[in-house]
Amino acid sequence: MLSQFKRKLACIDYKSIPRKSIFLACLLSHAALAAAPASQQPKTAWYRYYDSKGVANISTSVTPNHIRYGYEALDQNMQVIKRNKPYNAEADIRQAPKRAAQARQIESDAKLKRAYNNSRTAALKKNDALTQINKQLAFQQDQLKQLQNDRILFVRQEREHFRKGEPVPAPLKAMLANNQKNIVAKKDYIQSLQNNYRTTAAQYNSIISRLKAME
Structure with missing residues (x-):
């Protein structure tokens, strides 16, 4: 037509x-x-680039030099159809860490989306996780209180032997040493649970914020 x-x-x-x-x-x-x-x-028939000396180079395919210097796509009548800027290796290298970070962020966000679907689900899981840690804390603190009460009893027995000028029985010494060891271990474990509580809360807060940003 x-x-x-x-x-x-x-x-x-x-x-x-x-x-x-x-x-x-x-x-x-x-x-x-x-x-x-x-x-x-018009369809591309030729690819032309100008080298560092300004000499035109034409071919039917794109070569590394075309990309390096930038090139023009030409039709059969040698008319320019499209111009492509030269590849800047230094700029590409500078942008590489940023692109890598963006790729990691995209991958991480995708995993979060698959794991939690939305921020509301993440908030529910946060509450469940913190509730479990609180239960463990309460249990360990009750055990610590019992150990401390036991120590008070053992110390009273030890002092009674001192008052009477009697040597402290070996079994009582062993119970005192074992009790002190258990109290130290229990305190360390409680400290670990408290740290875990704070870390878990911070991690879920970050997850919830990222999910909200994607919603």
């Missing part, structure tokens, strides 16, 4: 047509070209 339109325009005797009509015909011609299907649009 487009080729028929061009042939008709070529056969017209423009000398016998007013200028306004010629102008209108030109507009129609441009409109027809613009409306042509994509299959009739």
